[in-house]
Amino acid sequence: MKLDDLSPYRHAIDRRRAEFEDAAFEDRFRRHLLPQHSAQLKASLLFAAFFYVVFGVTDIATLGYTLTAWLLVALRVLVALIALGGHVALSRWPESPRTPPLAASTLLSAALAVFMLVAWYQPEALAWNTMSLALILMAVYVNFPNRFLYAVAIGIVSSMVFAAMLVVQGLRHADDVLTLILLLILGNALGFIAAKRIHLAQREAFRAAFMLQQLADRDPLTGCYNRRVLQRGLLDAELARCRRYGTALSVVLCDLDHFKQVNDTHGHAAGDQVLQRFAALLLAMTRDTIDSVIRYGGEEFLVVLPQTELDGARALAERIRQAFAGTPIQTGAATVTATASFGIGSVAIRYPHAAPSAEALIGCADSQLYAVKRHGRNAVRAALI
Numbered sequence: 001m002k003l004d005d006l007s008p009y010r011h012a013i014d015r016r017r018a019e020f021e022d023a024a025f026e027d028r029f030r031r032h033l034l035p036q037h038s039a040q041l042k043a044s045l046l047f048a049a050f051f052y053v054v055f056g057v058t059d060i061a062t063l064g065y066t067l068t069a070w071l072l073v074a075l076r077v078l079v080a081l082i083a084l085g086g087h088v089a090l091s092r093w094p095e096s097p098r099t100p101p102l103a104a105s106t107l108l109s110a111a112l113a114v115f116m117l118v119a120w121y122q123p124e125a126l127a128w129n130t131m132s133l134a135l136i137l138m139a140v141y142v143n144f145p146n147r148f149l150y151a152v153a154i155g156i157v158s159s160m161v162f163a164a165m166l167v168v169q170g171l172r173h174a175d176d177v178l179t180l181i182l183l184l185i186l187g188n189a190l191g192f193i194a195a196k197r198i199h200l201a202q203r204e205a206f207r208a209a210f211m212l213q214q215l216a217d218r219d220p221l222t223g224c225y226n227r228r229v230l231q232r233g234l235l236d237a238e239l240a241r242c243r244r245y246g247t248a249l250s251v252v253l254c255d256l257d258h259f260k261q262v263n264d265t266h267g268h269a270a271g272d273q274v275l276q277r278f279a280a281l282l283l284a285m286t287r288d289t290i291d292s293v294i295r296y297g298g299e300e301f302l303v304v305l306p307q308t309e310l311d312g313a314r315a316l317a318e319r320i321r322q323a324f325a326g327t328p329i330q331t332g333a334a335t336v337t338a339t340a341s342f343g344i345g346s347v348a349i350r351y352p353h354a355a356p357s358a359e360a361l362i363g364c365a366d367s368q369l370y371a372v373k374r375h376g377r378n379a380v381r382a383a384l385i
């Protein structure tokens with residue numbers, strides 16, 4: 001994760017779409033809400049399946065035991081099966097943020113299409129069916145967790161089709177038609193406002209919690225993570241992944257060389273700038289959202305590199321070392337050339353259960369760093385644990 005995670009632009013909300021402008025952040029938000037949305041949607045789907053079939057009684061009551069009535073009941077059963085299919089999909093792919101909008105939109109589209117047919121064959125009940133549609137619109141906008149724009153599209157298209165049907169079938173009562181169309185407009189307007197408020201409020205709450213978490217986890221001088229994230233188990237979680245999947249993992253412990261001299265010669269403010277420059281290099285040269293850069297001590301940083309073997313970690317550390325040593329830093333009046341030393345500890349790809357503890361892995365990197373310091377600094381050393 002990079003410094004610009006704290007930039008307001010990155011977390012801006014497109015209020016028209018009621019989604020985050022940044023697609024990656026929107027995806028993160030949806031994944032965060034996924035368990036809650038899936039549970040709500042599963043309940044809504046079962047509810048819809050049950051009521052859709054039960055309301056088949058009204059088809060029989062209105063049309064009698066006719067072929068049309070049974071056809072409508074069969075279509076209701078089909079909608080219930082689609083709802084149950086959505087339920088199964090949510091259980092089967094619980095980690096895909098695409099499943100809830102797909103399940104909700106498919107069910108609602110099918111249910112509303114069948115609803116239009118039901119209404120078409122019961123012209124004398126058009127007023128009742130309009131009221132039913134106004135209620136269903138609430139479910140479309142609010143009860144079925146969905147993307148805001150999908151809910152709006154389904155709500156408006158179904159209302160327009162229904163309004164067209166009202167006009168075709170109810171021409172003799174123009175005033176009733178007008179009242180019923182106004183009812184549909186009201187249903188859409190209320191649903192639209194409620195859904196937009198919910199979508200925006202959820203995102204604002206998520207953004208506030210995310211920013212607070214970032215502020216608590218970040219070192220204010222460099223923007224890197226602070227040691228709290230290690231205490232919260234960042235490295236333990238990566239090691240658990242190694243154990244489970246047998247993947248590689250490397251950590252790089254980096255320490256600025258003779259940093260006390262930089263402070264003593266150029267002043268503490270210049271020292272701060274050197275630290276910031278080094279941290280910026282670490283953040284820029286590692287992978288966004290995969291690697292983690294932690295300010296481990298005053299002038300010491302720990303870089304966690306998941307799925308990276310010893311050779312890859314060594315090559316990366318060497319590139320960072322050269323970039324840092326080769327670029328003088330302008331600090332007010334003085335130009336400072338600083339260097340850094342790097343010690344790497346690596347877990348190779350092995351069979352599961354072989355990964356060491358976080359302390360042991362950092363200890364391995366630390367002993368390599370110590371060896372670099374003893375042998376003249378400004379170098380990289382690495383070892384497998």
Ligand SMILES: Nc1nc2c(ncn2[C@@H]2O[C@H](COP(=O)(O)OP(=O)(O)OP(=O)(O)O)[C@@H](O)[C@H]2O)c(=O)[nH]1
Binds near residue numbers: 260267377
């Ligand atoms: N400017 C600045 N200095 C810091 C900060 N944190 C720690 N330091 C300084 O970093 C220096 C670390 O000094 P030492 O531990 O002796 O290490 P060194 O001089 O880099 O020597 P080697 O690591 O052996 O190469 C101390 O002078 C600390 O005051 C900080 O946030 N800003």
